[in-house]
Amino acid sequence: MLKGLQVLDLTRLLPGPLCTMLLADYGAAVIKVEDPFSGDPTRAVGDPVGGMGSFFRQLNRNKKSICLNLKTAAGKDIFRRLVSRSDVLVEGFRPGVMQRLGLDYESLKEINPGLVYASISGYGQEGSYRHRAGHDINYAALSGLLGLSAAPGEGPVMPAVQVADIAGGSLMALAGILMALLAREQSGAGAYVDVSMTRGLLPWLTYAASYLKHPEALPRRGSGHITGAFACYNLYETADGKYMSLGALEPAFWQNFCTAVNRTDWIPLQFDESVREELIKEVQALFKERTRDQWVQFFSNGDACCEAVLDLPEAVAHPLSRELGFWINASAERGSPELQPGFPLLFNGSAGSLRLPPPRLGEHTAEILHELGYAEHTIKNLAKEGIINS
Numbered sequence: 001m002l003k004g005l006q007v008l009d010l011t012r013l014l015p016g017p018l019c020t021m022l023l024a025d026y027g028a029a030v031i032k033v034e035d036p037f038s039g040d041p042t043r044a045v046g047d048p049v050g051g052m053g054s055f056f057r058q059l060n061r062n063k064k065s066i067c068l069n070l071k072t073a074a075g076k077d078i079f080r081r082l083v084s085r086s087d088v089l090v091e092g093f094r095p096g097v098m099q100r101l102g103l104d105y106e107s108l109k110e111i112n113p114g115l116v117y118a119s120i121s122g123y124g125q126e127g128s129y130r131h132r133a134g135h136d137i138n139y140a141a142l143s144g145l146l147g148l149s150a151a152p153g154e155g156p157v158m159p160a161v162q163v164a165d166i167a168g169g170s171l172m173a174l175a176g177i178l179m180a181l182l183a184r185e186q187s188g189a190g191a192y193v194d195v196s197m198t199r200g201l202l203p204w205l206t207y208a209a210s211y212l213k214h215p216e217a218l219p220r221r222g223s224g225h226i227t228g229a230f231a232c233y234n235l236y237e238t239a240d241g242k243y244m245s246l247g248a249l250e251p252a253f254w255q256n257f258c259t260a261v262n263r264t265d266w267i268p269l270q271f272d273e274s275v276r277e278e279l280i281k282e283v284q285a286l287f288k289e290r291t292r293d294q295w296v297q298f299f300s301n302g303d304a305c306c307e308a309v310l311d312l313p314e315a316v317a318h319p320l321s322r323e324l325g326f327w328i329n330a331s332a333e334r335g336s337p338e339l340q341p342g343f344p345l346l347f348n349g350s351a352g353s354l355r356l357p358p359p360r361l362g363e364h365t366a367e368i369l370h371e372l373g374y375a376e377h378t379i380k381n382l383a384k385e386g387i388i389n390s
Contacts, residue, residue: 001347002027005181008082009033009063011092012040014162015120015169015197017059020090022174024062025343025352031082031368032060032359036067036389039361049338052358058340060358061330066369067362067389070101074387079103081372084111088177092120095130105192115190116180118173124196136197139164143201148208151228168200225249231279232257232270235309242292246283247305257304261286330354362389 005028009020017032017040024030034040046054066082069075080103083089089108091098098104098119105117122139123129140146140163141156149157176193184190207226228234232248248254251270258266263286269275287295292308299306310318316327316339329337343352365388369379382388 001352005029005088006086007031007088007090008079008086009090011090011120013042013092014059015165016090016092016173017042018166018170019118019120019173019177020063021059021061022170022344022352023088023177024356025354026345026347027353028088030063031086031364032063032065033070033079033082034065034067034361036069036362036386039065039067043361051360054338057330057338057358061340061354062356063359064356064364064368065359065362066365068365069387070103072385072387074382074385076102078369078372078374078382078387080108080111082368083108083115086112086115087181088116088118090118090120090173090177095119095121095125109190113189114184116177116184116193117190118177118180118193118195120169120173120195120197122197124199125194136162136164139168139198140201143168143198143205144208145201145204148224148227163204164197164201167204168197169195172197172200230271230276231266231283234280234283236284236287238287238290238292238295240291240293243309244287244292244295245307245309247307249305253303253305256302257306260299260302260304325351328354330357365389 002023005023007020007023007028007030009016009030009032011017011020020028020030020032032040040056040060042053042056042059043051044053045056048054049057068078070079099107105115105119108117109115119125121130122134123132137146137158140159143164145163146156146159149159151157173193173195176195180191180193208224226233226249232246232254234246236244236246238244246257248257254270255267258264266279266282269279272279290298295306296308308314315321321327325342327339328342330340345351366379369382369388370376374382379388
């Protein structure tokens with residue numbers, strides 16, 4: 001899908017590497033640019049195999065790695081040569097770092113006017129928060145999303161996954177890069193894409209924001225249609241201490257649910273505020289009558305939007321995951337497979353492809369330099385000087 005596209009990946013940790021891996025999975029040639037001393041910190045996170053932590057392996061398949069000391073003139077010269085033949089650059093440093101290195105968009109577009117340059121940061125490149133440190137939980141907190149995430153009468157719940165990093169960072173960067181590439185097809189000019197992980201969460205708040213003109217109706221913790229206020233859209237514990245998710249928000253689905261459990265008297269009470277809490281308790285008592293698996297079987301042929309809440313190993317083993325290839329056996333180290341999330345998109349029925357295992361630190365440095373025209377003796381000298389890894 002993206003064959004012929006070359007991407008320079010200067011990112012570390014989660015948001016940028018996930019974005020560039022998605023580009024790589026669908027055909028782009030991604031070169032991961034790392035410092036010669038330690039590389040991406042996620043190399044040391046998780047179960048180590050072949051000097052690579054499992055977190056790194058989950059985010060860096062289908063990439064090549066080159067080590068460059070970008071604080072040296074020679075390292076910058078090599079990098080600029082790479083830029084001259086690349087389509088996309090993605091970086092995730094704090095605002096101002098690339099400018100101090102002389103590798104900001106304004107400088108590099110002089111070398112390559114068609115370059116699409118994406119910067120991923122917590123709060124964006126402008127404004128008083130641009131240099132402020134932060135992590136996923138902080139971005140979710142300031143966006144307003146975290147404040148809405150709780151059960152009725154309880155405080156905010158810690159997200160189980162990095163929503164801001166992925167939704168606000170990885171996926172927004174991916175969308176911005178692809179839009180800029182599409183625009184380049186028409187104009188021939190590249191673009192600078194400013195990705196703020198906090199700003200990137202705003203589309204997630206569209207439902208809640210639809211009530212902003214009516215503060216009295218504004219969804220609050222556990223009080224909205226989709227945050228646990230009503231029986232028809234809620235989580236319920238079963239007889240074995242597991243959970244079912246009920247998503248019968250539309251009246252037709254609620255009617256199907258009530259009919260299936262032989263409680264047609266509940267149908268007109270779906271959004272009745274006067275019995276809201278009592279109805280939730282009654283539905284909870286109902287779910288306590290059977291185990292989770294018994295409820296799964298009970299609703300297997302119904303159209304009531306009622307599904308089991310699975311833990312991760314259960315989700316991986318679920319028939320849906322197996323049928324649609326949600327998970328793949330990738331290579332942890334040459335010949336050593338491990339399970340990784342698969343390819344999220346299908347194009348004409350085809351998914352992405354697994355072409356390269358996650359790279360060792362600087363594994364492809366010499367190969368890439370040879371492609372740039374560097375002689376063998378020059379490469380050895382660069383290694384001796386600490387500009388590349390030896």
